[in-house]
Amino acid sequence: MCAMPSKLVLTAPTLRTLAFAALMTSAAATAASPLIDSCADCHGKDGASTESDVPIIAGLSNDYLVSTMEEYRDGERPCAESKYRCGDTSRPATDMCKIAKSMSGAELTEVAAHFSALPFVRAKQTVDPAQVAIGKKVHELHCEKCHADGGSSKDDDSGILAGQWMPYLEASLKEYAEGTRTPPKKMKPKIDELSADDRNALLQFYGSFQ
Structure with a gap:
Protein backbone atom coordinates (compact mmCIF):
# COMPACT_ATOMS: atom_id res chain seq x y z
CA MET A 1 0.00 0.00 0.00
CA CYS A 2 1.42 3.36 -1.03
CA ALA A 3 1.42 6.21 1.47
CA MET A 4 -0.45 9.42 0.84
CA PRO A 5 1.21 12.73 1.72
CA SER A 6 0.37 13.94 5.22
CA LYS A 7 -2.07 16.88 5.36
CA LEU A 8 -3.23 19.08 8.20
CA VAL A 9 -6.72 20.52 7.74
CA LEU A 10 -7.71 23.54 9.85
CA THR A 11 -11.33 24.44 10.46
CA ALA A 12 -13.03 27.03 12.68
CA PRO A 13 -10.02 29.31 13.01
CA THR A 14 -10.49 30.19 16.64
CA LEU A 15 -7.54 30.79 18.93
CA ARG A 16 -8.07 27.39 20.54
CA THR A 17 -8.11 25.59 17.20
CA LEU A 18 -5.04 27.42 15.94
CA ALA A 19 -3.13 26.68 19.14
CA PHE A 20 -4.04 23.00 18.93
CA ALA A 21 -3.09 22.87 15.25
CA ALA A 22 0.29 24.43 15.98
CA LEU A 23 0.95 21.84 18.67
CA MET A 24 -0.04 18.95 16.42
CA THR A 25 2.04 20.28 13.54
CA SER A 26 5.10 20.40 15.79
CA ALA A 27 4.52 16.89 17.14
CA ALA A 28 4.00 15.43 13.67
CA ALA A 29 6.86 17.26 11.99
CA THR A 30 8.98 14.16 11.68
CA ALA A 31 6.13 12.05 10.30
CA ALA A 32 5.36 14.65 7.64
CA SER A 33 8.95 15.21 6.51
CA PRO A 34 9.82 14.44 2.87
CA LEU A 35 12.60 12.11 4.05
CA ILE A 36 10.19 9.95 6.06
CA ASP A 37 7.59 10.02 3.29
CA SER A 38 10.18 8.82 0.76
CA CYS A 39 10.75 5.61 2.74
CA ALA A 40 7.17 4.59 1.92
CA ASP A 41 8.09 4.34 -1.76
CA CYS A 42 9.56 0.91 -0.97
CA HIS A 43 8.71 0.07 2.65
CA GLY A 44 5.03 0.98 2.47
CA LYS A 45 2.86 3.27 4.54
CA ASP A 46 4.26 3.70 8.06
CA GLY A 47 6.99 1.14 7.35
CA ALA A 48 4.49 -1.74 7.16
CA SER A 49 5.74 -3.27 3.92
CA THR A 50 3.27 -5.21 1.77
CA GLU A 51 6.05 -6.43 -0.53
CA SER A 52 7.44 -9.83 0.49
CA ASP A 53 11.02 -9.01 -0.52
CA VAL A 54 11.01 -5.68 1.34
CA PRO A 55 11.24 -5.82 5.14
CA ILE A 56 8.76 -4.37 7.58
CA ILE A 57 10.75 -1.67 9.38
CA ALA A 58 8.15 -0.14 11.69
CA GLY A 59 8.55 -1.21 15.31
CA LEU A 60 12.17 -2.33 15.07
CA SER A 61 14.38 -0.95 17.82
CA ASN A 62 16.11 2.38 17.33
CA ASP A 63 19.56 0.84 17.87
CA TYR A 64 18.87 -1.93 15.36
CA LEU A 65 17.70 0.52 12.70
CA VAL A 66 20.72 2.77 13.24
CA SER A 67 23.21 -0.11 13.08
CA THR A 68 21.51 -1.54 9.98
CA MET A 69 21.70 1.78 8.14
CA GLU A 70 25.34 2.17 9.17
CA GLU A 71 26.11 -1.30 7.80
CA TYR A 72 24.52 -0.35 4.48
CA ARG A 73 26.35 2.98 4.44
CA ASP A 74 29.71 1.35 5.15
CA GLY A 75 29.24 -1.49 2.65
CA GLU A 76 29.17 -4.17 5.34
CA ARG A 77 25.90 -5.64 4.14
CA PRO A 78 24.82 -6.77 0.64
CA CYS A 79 22.53 -4.33 -1.14
CA ALA A 80 20.10 -5.91 -3.55
CA GLU A 81 18.85 -3.54 -6.23
CA SER A 82 15.15 -2.77 -5.89
CA LYS A 83 12.59 -0.95 -7.98
CA TYR A 84 10.39 1.71 -6.43
CA ARG A 85 7.00 0.31 -5.45
CA CYS A 86 5.15 3.63 -4.97
CA GLY A 87 5.40 7.23 -6.09
CA ASP A 88 7.22 7.67 -9.40
CA THR A 89 7.86 4.01 -10.25
CA SER A 90 9.59 5.00 -13.49
CA ARG A 91 12.65 6.07 -11.50
CA PRO A 92 15.76 3.92 -11.92
CA ALA A 93 16.07 1.09 -9.41
CA THR A 94 18.08 1.83 -6.28
CA ASP A 95 19.50 0.00 -3.26
CA MET A 96 19.91 0.60 0.45
CA CYS A 97 23.66 1.23 0.20
CA LYS A 98 23.09 4.19 -2.12
CA ILE A 99 20.28 5.50 0.06
CA ALA A 100 22.23 5.17 3.33
CA LYS A 101 25.31 6.84 1.85
CA SER A 102 23.21 9.80 0.74
CA MET A 103 21.90 10.42 4.27
CA SER A 104 23.51 12.62 6.90
CA GLY A 105 23.93 11.42 10.47
CA ALA A 106 21.01 13.58 11.54
CA GLU A 107 18.78 12.13 8.81
CA LEU A 108 19.72 8.58 9.77
CA THR A 109 18.83 9.37 13.38
CA GLU A 110 15.51 10.91 12.29
CA VAL A 111 14.51 7.84 10.28
CA ALA A 112 15.42 5.41 13.06
CA ALA A 113 13.59 7.41 15.73
CA HIS A 114 10.46 7.71 13.60
CA PHE A 115 10.06 4.07 12.60
CA SER A 116 11.10 2.62 15.97
CA ALA A 117 8.19 4.52 17.56
CA LEU A 118 5.62 2.85 15.29
CA PRO A 119 4.00 -0.55 15.89
CA PHE A 120 5.33 -3.62 14.10
CA VAL A 121 2.62 -4.93 11.75
CA ARG A 122 3.02 -8.65 11.13
CA ALA A 123 2.78 -9.91 7.56
CA LYS A 124 -0.08 -12.20 6.57
CA GLN A 125 1.48 -15.35 5.14
CA THR A 126 0.61 -18.97 4.41
CA VAL A 127 2.59 -21.52 6.42
CA ASP A 128 2.85 -25.28 6.84
Missing part, protein backbone atom coordinates in the same frame (compact mmCIF):
# COMPACT_ATOMS: atom_id res chain seq x y z
CA PRO A 129 1.81 -26.25 10.40
CA ALA A 130 4.13 -29.27 10.43
CA GLN A 131 7.10 -27.12 9.45
CA VAL A 132 6.08 -24.48 11.99
CA ALA A 133 6.33 -27.08 14.77
CA ILE A 134 9.79 -28.14 13.59
CA GLY A 135 10.89 -24.53 13.25
CA LYS A 136 9.78 -23.76 16.80
CA LYS A 137 12.14 -26.45 18.09
CA VAL A 138 14.99 -25.19 15.89
CA HIS A 139 14.44 -21.66 17.16
CA GLU A 140 14.39 -22.73 20.80
CA LEU A 141 17.61 -24.70 20.34
CA HIS A 142 19.62 -22.23 18.27
CA CYS A 143 18.03 -18.77 18.29
CA GLU A 144 15.95 -17.99 21.38
CA LYS A 145 18.87 -16.77 23.49
CA CYS A 146 19.35 -13.69 21.29
CA HIS A 147 15.95 -13.53 19.56
CA ALA A 148 13.69 -13.71 22.61
CA ASP A 149 9.99 -14.55 22.75
CA GLY A 150 10.09 -16.53 19.54
CA GLY A 151 11.86 -13.71 17.73
CA SER A 152 9.13 -11.20 18.54
CA SER A 153 10.99 -8.96 21.00
CA LYS A 154 12.40 -5.63 19.85
CA ASP A 155 14.23 -5.12 23.12
CA ASP A 156 17.15 -7.42 22.25
CA ASP A 157 18.11 -5.09 19.34
CA SER A 158 18.46 -8.08 17.02
CA GLY A 159 15.54 -7.27 14.77
CA ILE A 160 12.04 -8.71 14.91
CA LEU A 161 11.80 -12.06 13.13
CA ALA A 162 8.31 -13.15 14.16
CA GLY A 163 5.88 -11.84 11.55
CA GLN A 164 8.56 -10.54 9.19
CA TRP A 165 8.20 -11.45 5.51
CA MET A 166 9.52 -14.98 4.92
CA PRO A 167 11.08 -14.26 1.49
CA TYR A 168 13.05 -11.38 3.02
CA LEU A 169 14.23 -13.57 5.91
CA GLU A 170 15.08 -16.35 3.47
CA ALA A 171 17.34 -13.99 1.51
CA SER A 172 19.03 -12.87 4.73
CA LEU A 173 19.68 -16.43 5.91
CA LYS A 174 21.04 -17.31 2.47
CA GLU A 175 23.49 -14.40 2.66
CA TYR A 176 24.73 -15.65 6.03
CA ALA A 177 24.97 -19.27 4.86
CA GLU A 178 26.85 -18.36 1.67
CA GLY A 179 29.20 -15.94 3.41
CA THR A 180 28.18 -12.84 1.47
CA ARG A 181 27.07 -11.23 4.74
CA THR A 182 29.02 -11.46 7.97
CA PRO A 183 26.88 -12.46 10.96
CA PRO A 184 27.59 -11.26 14.50
CA LYS A 185 30.38 -13.31 16.07
CA LYS A 186 28.08 -15.16 18.47
CA MET A 187 25.65 -15.94 15.63
CA LYS A 188 28.21 -17.50 13.28
CA PRO A 189 28.41 -20.96 14.93
CA LYS A 190 24.61 -21.10 15.15
CA ILE A 191 24.26 -20.38 11.43
CA ASP A 192 26.86 -23.02 10.61
CA GLU A 193 24.87 -25.62 12.55
CA LEU A 194 21.69 -25.07 10.54
CA SER A 195 20.85 -27.26 7.58
CA ALA A 196 18.79 -26.03 4.63
CA ASP A 197 15.80 -27.87 6.13
CA ASP A 198 16.39 -26.15 9.48
CA ARG A 199 16.42 -22.74 7.80
CA ASN A 200 13.21 -23.47 5.92
CA ALA A 201 11.48 -24.62 9.11
CA LEU A 202 12.62 -21.45 10.89
CA LEU A 203 11.06 -19.34 8.15
CA GLN A 204 7.77 -21.16 8.56
CA PHE A 205 7.88 -20.65 12.33
CA TYR A 206 8.52 -16.91 12.06
CA GLY A 207 5.89 -16.59 9.34
CA SER A 208 3.30 -18.20 11.62
CA PHE A 209 3.19 -15.09 13.84
CA GLN A 210 0.30 -13.09 12.39
